[in-house]
Amino acid sequence: MTTSIIPTLKNLYDVTQEQQDNRGYCTLQWRRGKLLVKPLGQVKQPYLPSLNSKRSLVECLQHSPVSLVSIDPKLGEALLRFWADACEEAQKPIFLSIPVSKKLSNQPFWRLIDWIAASVLLLLVSPIMLGLVVLMHVYSPGSIFCRECRVGERGKLFQAIRFRTQNTTLLGRSMRKFSLDNLPQLFNVLRGEMNLTGSRCWTLEDAVRQLNKLPEIKASWEVEAQSHLLNLDSQTL
Known part of the structure; x- marks a missing residue:
């Protein structure tokens, strides 16, 4: 499995240099046009500097083949709002990774x-x-x-x-x-x-x-064979 990570932003719209030096991280996984945004895993790799701000993230999404973003609720409300706003501006659909039993559906x-x-x-x-x-x-x-x-x-x-x-x-x-x-x-x-x-x-x-009260969440297509995962870097996003 290949992963890349980007820093999570403490202040999503006005980040100082001191704050930039003390960020956490989140993991990005790429599969067949779908982008998974998850909490930090075991593998640490250099973060993507192009995703340090909302404006940069919007531009990356607009120029990428990403068709859908799936984000883990364990990342917290602030980061979810950050990605939701960026995806809306980039016109990319974004979904929470939630259990099938919790998914609302309408015939x-x-x-x-x-x-x-x-x-x-x-x-x-x-x-x-x-x-x-x-x-x-x-x-x-x-x-x-x-x-x-x-x-x-x-x-x-x-x-x-x-x-x-x-x-x-x-x-x-x-x-x-x-x-x-x-x-x-x-x-x-x-x-x-x-x-x-x-x-x-x-x-x-x-x-x-x-959702954060529930056991670990995995989307159905996330537990498929891992061979289709591609390395995500600043050139592909």
Whole structure:
């Protein structure tokens, strides 16, 4: 088995030289277009300096043949968010390595029902959403939407969309009280990332807490023959 490692970032967006000298490491494994990001194993090799920042990671992913990133929840919430943000910007799907029994799934029939229901609901509530946007511009200037990392079907990480609310304002308190801030998540349902029916999506925080209580996690394709593993270096990623 051949592996490469990169440093985990203590401060993912503003790293000082002192912090760079005291980083931990994570292991990268490459297989048939899939990139596994796991905790440090027994083999230590020089890290990849091109992955020292989010911007570098995004550029590497964009220019690589990586089709899917699978990341171990044992790496912690901060690093998971770092990779999730980078993969979203690079337009690469990223999944948590989770047991089959914990993977949310939705049958095509129910997915179609969700899509139809979300489309109808969007038509019905679109005047309300437009009114909320106008009120937010007047009484709560700033960005209209905020995003929250969630864990969806088969462990896929995605950004759930919500209206940004401030609890200090009457508008914000009212929106949260009646769950109006969640109306934009109908777009997530249309994109197949969330369900109107069935199990609720985990937040990333909840997923990390629950999954780290379980025994060691291995994806089904991770336990196949190891002969297909390729060395990962700065030229291939």
